Amino acid sequence: MIINKSEIAGLLDNLVKEYRVYAPVQKDGIVTFEQINEGTQAKPGATSKKPPKEILFPQSEELFNYQVDSQGLRMEDKIDDTKSVAFGVRPCDAKSMMLLDNVFHNDEYEDVYYTTRRKNTLIISVGCNQPASTCFCTSVGSSPFDTDGSDVLLTDIGDSYLAEAITEQGKEFLCKLNLPASDDQAKTKAEETKKQAQLTSEVDTTGIKEKLDDMFDHPYWESLYEKCLGCGACTYLCPTCHCFDIADEAKDCAGCRVRNWDSCMFPLFTLHGSGHNPRTSGKERWRQRAMHKFNYFVERYNASACVGCGRCIKNCPVNLDIRQVIADIKAQDTGSEVS
Amino acid sequence: MQKLTKEIQDTAKKLLEENKVDLVVGFAKGSLPLRSTPYFARTAEQAEELVWNQFCENNLANYLKKREEKVAVVAKGCDIRAIVALIKENQINRDNLYIIGVTCQGMIDRNKADELVNGKEILETETNGEEIVLKGKDLEQKAKVEELLYDTCTRCAYGNPVIYDELIGEEQPAKEPNFEDIEKFEALSAEERAQYLAKEMEKCIRCYACRNACPMCYCDTCFVDESTPQWISKRANSAKDNLIFQGVRVFHQLGRCADCGACERACPMGINLSLLTRKGVKDVKETYGYEAGLNPDDKPVLSDFETDDPQPFLMKE
Known part of the structure; x- marks a missing residue:
């Protein structure tokens, strides 16, 4: 039509x-x-x-409201x-x-x-x-x-x-x-x-999942994050990033449970109540971002969690380019190469 | 610019080869037009990647805090003002820092370039002295570099570094700080100002790029991230809370902000953040005659007290 x-x-x-x-x-x-x-x-x-x-x-959404009064607890989805x-x-x-x-x-x-x-x-x-x-x-x-x-x-x-x-x-x-x-x-x-409609930018992503299988402890992560500011511009502007955080906003006997986008680039991401954080620095956080997109997601759903829109490339304040990250990962020696 | 690049590379190589420093923090060529990217050179070979041009927009003072090793930094005027302020706050050890100061005429604002070409994509640029050519598919737009500079750069009076161990580049003519933008804003009614700020804050997505790009923002836990108590809502769609975030950030920057504009450059949503930070800079200058990061020997103004300090906040208007 x-x-x-x-x-x-x-x-x-x-x-x-x-x-x-x-x-x-x-x-x-x-x-x-x-x-x-x-x-x-x-x-x-x-x-x-x-x-x-x-x-x-939505970046912030109210999941439900609650109220406690003489009638008991009331919730509204x-x-x-x-x-x-x-x-x-x-x-x-x-x-x-x-x-x-x-x-x-x-x-x-x-x-x-x-x-x-x-x-x-x-x-x-x-x-x-x-x-x-x-x-x-x-x-x-x-x-x-x-x-x-x-x-x-x-x-x-x-x-x-x-x-x-x-x-x-x-x-x-x-x-x-x-x-x-x-x-x-x-x-x-x-x-x-x-x-x-031709694309001018190409990145070879073949075999990146398998490559990352062997890279959890690779020294590459030590340098990758060095210039990263740890802001959430890349993840918030990513169409596939989907991590979220739940917060209760309450006053007296009434409140609201809110779901907000979270970002693996933030120090608060996966910070435990005990104060322990398994991802203490940009190194672990960047590894999480790369792994989640090109390894864990592929393993679970048979597709990478990146659609190649380029928003993270355009909007990174320090020009940390995901295409370069993919190329770098592919170029690393993991000691288990099968040629 | 090529001459400056060569001088920076040679200096960096020498420092690394003679083991005077373990690391040189500078800029390398970026992956996009109008971009350079922060770069960390640890060998003489890596030092050859260093560049200098009008796309070196980031404030590298951000990467120098709490470093154990000996570091050299390629720094322009505003980076150095932040460095001076951070030395005073014990975040940078001057003894371990070698400053390669570069005189600066300002950096090019990518958004202004995009606006000029009206939505077309810039794929390549060519700089010929004071002119820049923006090229793309069906696009060849000439512009004066001066017209594309960041507003913070055109109003900056500190193109010449205030401290350095080595200086690269020609001395820049002296300029007076210019606060016309703030004076214009101050002249608006309270309602107009509130409306303008509300409109700006509606754009915020709470990615915290502004805070993280700022060399002076280094609290272990920012107040916005606190949960006990939770000072402000975590919701990004609350313009009021976004304004509290920015407002508190600006208050915390009083007498500390180096007016480099890193916050605004980092903002992906194009929020006019320097309006707030520069209001603070202007007020501190007018009240105490103080600008952050200019004098390595004085005390940060709000950490100091003189009996004849003006105290206008104690008086009724």
């Missing part, structure tokens, strides 16, 4: 009546995913500074089942949501807060015609027009988008919009566009 670009704002205006709509919005030169009230606010095709994972997994649409998601970010599904809904555990939002949120992605120089999605099993995690994928073909339904929900959604069908010319243009 075809959506004319000039009709996007009107289409979003209609969606707003039925759904909570999130879209990339530019404010003060920074693009973030926000809930919009009217279509003209959206800037489809812009890559957000902060990834849209927060639509499903804050499960959010509002029908939502995330419009203009990048394929890498949609892919990250699929990876997050593994964490929040698996054989052992279902996170009802995440999964309820996920079930009620349609993901409308816009493919990347011009990947940035910091993008390396093709090196981590994705691509500029990856359909993983999206319900609908839009391809920018000039004055319009070609819309493809990826899931059943996506199909139903597109049917309701009554859009004109795409002709052969549009389909050919979309195919060409997809072919032309």
Whole structure:
């Protein structure tokens, strides 16, 4: 189907009546995913500074409220089942949501807060015609027009988008919009566009999981963290990082349990109540970050916890580049090489 | 710049070869255009990776605290002001530090460059003296370096290092500190100021890049990380709490902030943080005639007391 670009704002205006709509919005030169009230606010095709994972997994969310009074204890769950649409998601970010599904809904555990939002949120992605120089999605099993995690994928073909339904929900959604069908010319243009979207950045990640299997005690970690400031810019702007911390905010007999993003780069991360911390310095913290992304996650879910979006590269205050880290890890001698 | 790079490399190599230092902290070429990256050279060979250019934006004083070994640092004016302040606070042992001072005309603000090319991606740059060419796909934009400098740099009066063991680069013309930005903010009504700050603080994601990039922020546990008591909410979506975080940080920096702008440069969300820190710098200068990190021999102003100190906070307005 075809959506004319000039009709996007009107289409979003209609969606707003039925759904909570999130879209990339530019404010003060920074693009973030926000809930919009009217279509003209959206800037489809812009890559957000902060990834849209927060639509499903907000940076801070109230899990439940509680109150103790003469009637006893009362609790109120804050499960959010509002029908939502995330419009203009990048394929890498949609892919990250699929990876997050593994964490929040698996054989052992279902996170009802995440999964309820996920079930009620349609993901409308816009493919990347011009990947940035910091993008390396093709090196981590994705691509500029990856359909993983999206319900609908839009391809920018000039004055319009070609819309493809990826899931059943996506199909139903597109049917309701009554859009004109795409002709052969549009389909050919979309195919060409997809072919032309070339990445300039590549990192060889083959065998990195196996390499890391033998690297827990490797001296490489001693130097890797040296310039790292230990801030959370990389993890908070990462579409797949998902560690969180739980805090109770209470006053007298009423309170609220809040879940906040956490970062393995922080000294407080995994600090035990006893005062002991198994990750005492940047060395252990950086090792955790690299291992979690390229070893533990691969072992558990058969995919790396990196979609190659490049946000950590662009936003690191000291230019610590994850592509270089991957290359360095690959180049280390672990003493158990099989050539 | 190539000449400065060569001089820095030669100095670093000599210091390492003669075992005068165990480590040289400087900058190496970054992986992105408009970026250099902090670098740690421990051998003469590694010293060849050192560079100097207008992308050396980080404050390297951050990497010198509580070091046991003998260290040399490649430091510009603001790094050195922070070093002086940290020596006074016993965080850096001057006897173990060799300062390779570099005179500085300012560093280039990546965000200003991005703004200039209006969303296009800069893939390469070429600097010809006072001009820089920003290049990319369908892009070749010339600009004056001066116009792309960080605001903190254009207002800085300390391009010439205040202390050093060796000085590299040409002496910079003397300048007076300029607080026009703060005066403009002060002229707003209380309501306008509150509104502006609320808008800025809404952008905060509590990644603490500002705090961690600041050489003067080194509390063992920052008050925001305390849980007993929990001074402020851990929620990032609370602009009020974000302002308390920044406000307390600024109060803690009074008489200590070297006005280097590292906090603002590190902020991924583009928050105007130097507005707050520079207000503190201006107030301390006006009240006590003191600027942090200029004089190695005096006491930090708020750690000292003179009977004739002005005490305007005790008087009614």
